[in-house]
Amino acid sequence: xxxxxxPPSMDCAEGRAANLPCNHSTISGNEYVYWYRQIHSQxxxxxxxxxxxxxxxxxxxxxxTEDRKSSTLILPHATLRDTAVYxxxxxxxxxxxxxxxxxxxxxxxxx
Amino acid sequence: xxxxxxxxxxxxxxxxxxxxxxxxxxxxxxNMFWYRQDPGLGLRLIYFSxxxxxxxxxxxxxxxxxxxxxxxxxxxxxxxxxxxxxxxYLCASSLTENTEAFFGQGTRLTxx
Numbered sequence: 303x304x305x306x307x308x309p310p311s312m313d314c315a316e317g318r319a320a321n322l323p324c325n326h327s328t329i330s331g332n333e334y335v336y337w338y339r340q341i342h343s344q345x346x347x348x349x350x351x352x353x354x355x356x357x358x359x360x361x362x363x364x365x366x367t368e369d370r371k372s373s374t375l376i377l378p379h380a381t382l383r384d385t386a387v388y389x390x391x392x393x394x395x396x397x398x399x400x401x402x403x404x405x406x407x408x409x410x411x412x413x
Numbered sequence: 414x415x416x417x418x419x420x421x422x423x424x425x426x427x428x429x430x431x432x433x434x435x436x437x438x439x440x441x442x443x444n445m446f447w448y449r450q451d452p453g454l455g456l457r458l459i460y461f462s463x464x465x466x467x468x469x470x471x472x473x474x475x476x477x478x479x480x481x482x483x484x485x486x487x488x489x490x491x492x493x494x495x496x497x498x499x500x501x502y503l504c505a506s507s508l509t510e511n512t513e514a515f516f517g518q519g520t521r522l523t524x525x
Contacts, residue, residue: 336513345417345503345516346456389456401446401505401514402472403456 306390311408314384320377322407324390327371334393335366337375339386340406346389349375380411416440419504419517426524432491434520436504444507445487446514447471447479449500456503462487494524 307325314320326335336351350357350364352373357364363376377384389406420435438445446461448471458471460479468479476498480488487506491498501521507514 338514343519345518346505346514348513348515351513401461401507402458403448405453405455 305402306392306404308388308390308404308407310405311410314377314380314409314411316382316411316413317379320375320380320384320409320411322375322377322388322390322409323372324375325372326390326392329370329392335364335370335373336391336393336401337362337364338389338391338403339384340389341383341386346403349388351393380409382411382413385409385411417504417506417515417517419502419520421520422518424520424522426491426494426522428495428524430491430494430524432494432522432524434489434491434502434504434522436487436489436506436517437485438487438506438515439485440506440508440515441484442506442508442515443484444509444514445481446505446507447477447487447489448503448505449473449498450503450519451500459489496524498522499524 337349338346340346350362352364366373387406387408389403417438426432444463447459448456450456457473459477462468462481478490501519503519504517505514
């Protein structure tokens with residue numbers, strides 16, 4: 303599976319958009335980009351995923367560059383409850399599926 | 414809602430004990446995973462399974478084994494617990510490679 307690179311931490315003001323970047327320059331054609339988050343003392347929670355098109359759901363938007371080497375997770379109106387570690391993962395299928403986490407980005411949303 | 418249930422939230426065991434961590438999912442998922450999470454190291458994959466009785470080593474399988482006798486249940490076994498296996502253990506399941514994985518709440522294991 304391709305590896306990902308994320309900034310270790312980011313800050314965001316409550317009510318503003320949080321844009322979390324992820325670099326996955328070695329991604330291959332059959333690998334999906336997934337985003338999860340983990341609020342303190344809980345299990346990770348799925349946010350969104352995509353292959354090459356931009357995606358949006360009720361939680362967030364995912365923007366994937368045309369060359370697929372990077373992506374951005376957008377939380378349009380961050381709240382204090384969005385404070386969490388955000389993980390960007392690329393996931394492939396090669397007879398079986400793995401899910402490898404990096405160290406993620408600690409997003410701190412402040413009042 | 415999909416539910417992934419881990420048998421214990423907190424567990425304290427003695428060095429040398431055999432420890433079983435149980436995980437059950439209720440959505441007929443093919444894939445199941447065991448991770449451990451340690452401060453500064455993130456989530457590290459121990460073992461995963463893509464079918465009943467099938468298992469694959471993850472990044473840190475040493476000191477662990479797994480069992481998947483039924484589709485819904487994936488057990489992590491510490492044959493002889495050691496203090497360096499004190500950690501948060503997380504179980505997850507997913508249907509396929511292009512569907513999301515669901516995580517349990519975790520088991521915080523302390524080996525003394």
